[in-house]
Amino acid sequence: MTLVSAWLRIPFWQRVLGGFVLGALAGWLLGPAAETWFGPLGDLYVTLIKMIAVPLVFFAVINAISSLHGQKSVAALGGRTFLWFIITAALAVGIGLAVGTLMQPGTGNLSLSMDHGYTPREVPSVVKVVMDVVPSNVFYALTGIGTKVNAAGETVLAAGRGSILPVIFFAGLLGFAMVKLGDKVAEARKLTGQMSDIMIQVTRFVLEMTPLGTFGLIAGLVGSYGFEKLLPLGSFVLALYVACALHIVLVYGSLLLVHGLNPLKFFRGAAPGMQVAFVSSSSFAAMPAAMRSITHNLGVNKDYASFAVPLGASIKMDGCGAIYPALCAVFIAQYTGVPLTPEQYVVVLIASVLGSFGTAGVPGTAVVMATVVLSAANLPLETIGYLYAIDRILDMMRTMTNVTGQMLVPVLVAKETGLLDREVYDNPSTNLGVDEGEERTSQHDR
16 A cells, blocks of 8 residues: 555656656557557556546536526526637637648648548538437437447547437436426435545546556557658648647637636646546547546536536537648648638638537547538548548647647636636646545535
């Protein structure tokens, strides 16, 4: 137990960073064998995340809706949350277009070829996406997060119907029903709250596997990837990473300053969620860490966070749904030598902002969004096929941007509505409260 205690005393971010560095070294030294030897550690970690994701969201949303006292409160908070989703998405598109225009990733003597694993993705209709939010079989929707291979050949995390939204929808109905029935179901409300607390504790246990999972995921990635895949598209990779970094630091940082919040404290408290997002390349995988980061480390009311973060994990995609499609549009315009017209810039902006909400129920958001945006702007879709070979590298930064935004918006809304504990925010932890002595208490968590 002394060894375990010593391990837990190391800040969470340092343990994850150590797993990342050691995993990269192992992958570099062992090459493809690293995926065979250490890949199962990463697979086990992702499996554990899949195990807890749906029950965590299910009980948390029911408890949140019933605790927030009904439709009016939830509607008001939901409206503010959606508004900030739209604003930050529009700013993200602007960053993507600006960086692409300035850095010119599509110029030069590029000889690109379509990746053999890529197949064109059919974009679902708006009606189908909306219909899929309502589960025809609730038990199927609650069967948990599994893996699906989408039309682009990507293996992605997905709930029973391809999204966590059906789970949120059904849990929300149960929460509203509890509010309507009042004291008649006081015991059920109490039980739901207890189950939510239990799942939070289980989440804390699972998140302790993050350093080992990081080691396995990064070792397998570095070992299986070759620099030959990155060299032809190095300028695009650099442009995407620069755009995402600028969006996180400048846009998110500025919004925090406008709200009277210290950006450095936000990034310190949000670091665990950002790290999990980067190594897992999945908003669903990072969702438990993101929820824990903004409640335990940053003082956001846990009831509000319980439905804001899962909602964001489904539709808040600044990296995948805004920056990436915008950059793809600029890239293909430069590669083909046909500059974008002002009208096309406007189309890219509108399609990127609205499309991320309209494709919420579809796995593989980045591929879908790029297809939507390029089609809307009358640009050839070959870009996606060109970039498919390096998508895993791109997805790491895209997902970290997504999840950072999914944590930022609840912080902003909580500040506006009095649901932010400033004492906790101004003294952020970098751990997630797994160690008993590390648990934080606040007026909003009691």
